[in-house]
Amino acid sequence: MSQTDLTPEEERVIVHRGTELPFTGKFVNHKEKGTYTCRRCGASLYKSESKFESGCGWPSFDDEIPGAVTRKPDPDGHRVEIVCSSCDAHLGHVFVGEGFTAKNQRHCVNSISMSFIPATDEKTSSAIFAAGCFWGVEHLMKQVSGVKSTTVGYTGGETQKPDYKAVCTGTTGHLEAVKIDFDPAVTSFEALTKLFFEIHDFTQTDGQGPDIGTQYLSAIFYADESQKKQAEDVVKQLESMGHKVATRLIPASAFWPAEDYHQDYYSKTGKAPYCHIRRRIF
Ligand SMILES: [Zn+2]
Numbered sequence: 001m002s003q004t005d006l007t008p009e010e011e012r013v014i015v016h017r018g019t020e021l022p023f024t025g026k027f028v029n030h031k032e033k034g035t036y037t038c039r040r041c042g043a044s045l046y047k048s049e050s051k052f053e054s055g056c057g058w059p060s061f062d063d064e065i066p067g068a069v070t071r072k073p074d075p076d077g078h079r080v081e082i083v084c085s086s087c088d089a090h091l092g093h094v095f096v097g098e099g100f101t102a103k104n105q106r107h108c109v110n111s112i113s114m115s116f117i118p119a120t121d122e123k124t125s126s127a128i129f130a131a132g133c134f135w136g137v138e139h140l141m142k143q144v145s146g147v148k149s150t151t152v153g154y155t156g157g158e159t160q161k162p163d164y165k166a167v168c169t170g171t172t173g174h175l176e177a178v179k180i181d182f183d184p185a186v187t188s189f190e191a192l193t194k195l196f197f198e199i200h201d202f203t204q205t206d207g208q209g210p211d212i213g214t215q216y217l218s219a220i221f222y223a224d225e226s227q228k229k230q231a232e233d234v235v236k237q238l239e240s241m242g243h244k245v246a247t248r249l250i251p252a253s254a255f256w257p258a259e260d261y262h263q264d265y266y267s268k269t270g271k272a273p274y275c276h277i278r279r280r281i282f
Contacts, residue, residue, distance in 0.1 A: 001094060003040050003041055003047065003087065004040055004041075004042070005080050006039075006040065009112065010039060010040075010112055010113075013090060013110050013112050013113055014040055014089045014090050014112070014113055015038060015089075015090070015092045016090075017081070018090075018110075019092070019110060020058070020098065020110045020111060020112050021057075022056065022057025022058060022101065023057040023058075024111075025058060025059065025110060025111025025112060025145075026111050027059040027111040027114060027116065028057060028058065028059055028111060030059070030116070031048075031051075031117070032048060032116070032118055032119075033048045033049075033119040034047075034048050034116055034117050034118040034119040035047055035065075035116070035117045035119075036048070036050070036051075036059075036061075036109075036114045036115070036116055036118075037114065037115045037116070037117060038084040038086065038089050038091075038113070038114065038115070038118070039089065039112065039113050039114055039115050040084065040087050040089040040113075041084060041086050041087035041089065042115070043084055043085070043086040043087070043146045044065050044068060045064060045065055045068045045069060045084065045114065046061045046063075046065060046068070046107070046109070046114075046200055046267070048119070050062050050064070050103075051061040052100060052101055054100055054106055054108075056106075056108060058108045058109060058110060058111070059108075059109050059110075059111055059114070060090065060100070060106050060107065060108060060109075061106075061107040061109065062101040062102075062103040062104075062105055062107070063103050063105070063107075063188050063280075064082075064107060064134060064228045065223075066223060066251055066252040066253055067085055067155070067252055067253040067254035067255055068084070068085055068086075068093065068254075069083070069084070069085060069094075069107070070082070070083050070084075070085045070088075070254070071094060073168065073199075074093065079093045079095075080093060080094050080095075081093055082094050082107060082109070082116075084113075084221060085254045087261060089111065089113060090110075091107070091109045091110065091113045091114075092107065092109040092110050092113065093107075093108050093155040094106065094108070094110045095108060115183060117154075119275050123183055123184075123185070123249075124148060124181050124182065124183065124184075125136065125181070125182055125183075125184045125189065126179060126180065126181050126182070127179075127180045127182065127189050127192050127193070127220075127223075127227070128155060128177050128178070128179050128180070128220070128221035128223075128252055128255060129141075129177060129178055129180070129192070129193075129196045129220055129221070130155070130156070130175040130176060130177040130178075130217060130218060130219040130220075130221070131178075131199065131200035131202075131208060131218050131274045131276070132176070132195060132200055132207065132208020132209060132211050132216045132275055132276070133176060133209075133211050133216065133274065133276075134152040134153075134176040134177060134178050134258070134262065134275070135152070135262065135266055135275070136199075136266070136273035136275040136276030137152075137196075137199065137200070137276060138152050138178045138263075138264070138265070138266075138268070139180045139265075139266040139273050139276070140149045140195070140273070140276055140278060141178055141180050141192070141197050142194070142198075142264075142267075144182070144187055144191075144192065144195065144204075145184045145186060145187065146182050146183045146185075146186025146187030147180055147181070147187065147192075148182060148183060149180075149181045150178055150179065150180050150181070151178070151179045151181075151257050151258075151263065152174070152176070152177070152178050152179075152257070152258045152262050152263055152265075153178075153179060153253075153255050153256050153257040153258045154167050154174035154176065154177065154215075154256045154258060155174060155175060155177045155223065155252070155253060155254065155255045155256065156173060156174055156175045156177070156219065156227060156250055156253060157172040157173030157174030157175075158172065158173045159172045159173075159174075160254075160256075161256055162174050162256055163259065164258060164259055164262065166202060167215050168213075168215065170213040170214050170215050172215075173214070174256070175214070175215055175216070175217055175219055176215055176216060176258075177219070177221065179255050179279070180192060184219075189226075189227050189230055190230045190233075190234065193220065193230060193231055193234045194234060194281075194282045195278070196220070197234065197238060197247075197281060197282075198278050198279055198280060198282070199276045199277065199278050200218060200275075200276055201242070202218050202238070202247045203243065203244050203245070203246055203247060204218065204246060205246045208275065209275050210275075211275065217245055217246075217248065218247040218248070219247060219248040219249070219250050220247060220249050220250070221250050221251070221252040221253070221255075222247070222249060222250070222251060222252060228249060228251075230278055231249050234250065235247065235249070237282070238281070241281070243281075
């Protein structure tokens with residue numbers, strides 16, 4: 001994770017949980033379409049569609065990008081602090097029950113904790129797949145033209161910042177998964193979803209191949225309704241061919257990158273994947 005150098009004022013807010021003065025931040029009245037990202041690590045936090053006018057003097061959002069924001073009890077004993085799930089940067093606080101929008105929550109975020117990427121400049125989409133041992137899934141997904149980067153990690157569980165040892169016990173609820181960042185002008189979520197089904201046994205219900213346990217289950221973690229619909233359509237296609245599909249479709253939540261030695265495992269070690277090979281279905 002690369003981190004940006006912070007100015008003293010950014011550090012006061014982001015590191016030392018400060019608050020910028022109301023009505024002073026650059027995003028208070030900002031109305032462009034795009035994505036608000038973490039000022040420190042660049043992770044995507046909020047879509048412009050969830051931004052609304054609250055009159056409170058800070059940018060207000062009624063929902064975060066799934067898994068992007070972590071809630072913590074504020075040391076003041078009353079409020080709920082929100083931080084970047086990737087790097088723990090302080091963002092602000094979240095308030096519920098104020099009735100501003102149908103979602104009935106307000107993420108009150110310091111402008112200075114965020115950067116902004118206009119929709120016209122967004123050239124990367126993401127997909128998250130779980131298909132057993134993440135080494136093999138990453139190895140095959142990386143080879144697709146249009147895939148810009150891949151990260152192996154853990155998602156879908158309860159605990160914060162799980163490590164390999166904890167996930168391997170099968171008790172944290174996390175699955176081994178791969179996050180794929182791709183250029184939507186070159187490949188698509190649908191194409192990657194079809195490849196996902198071709199490189200593992202999606203009929204297996206207790207793990208993948210020799211790897212047995214809930215951490216090895218087959219799942220697609222969809223980011224939005226469009227990805228959900230596309231995944232459902234591919235599943236229907238498989239079922240119409242007579243396949244039984246055990247893959248779960250789950251809304252995306254926090255994705256925790258795995259330890260460095262798991263990243264690009266097969267390229268680093270020069271070994272060949274034992275667990276995943278491609279067989280054509282579509
Ligand atoms: Zn961050």
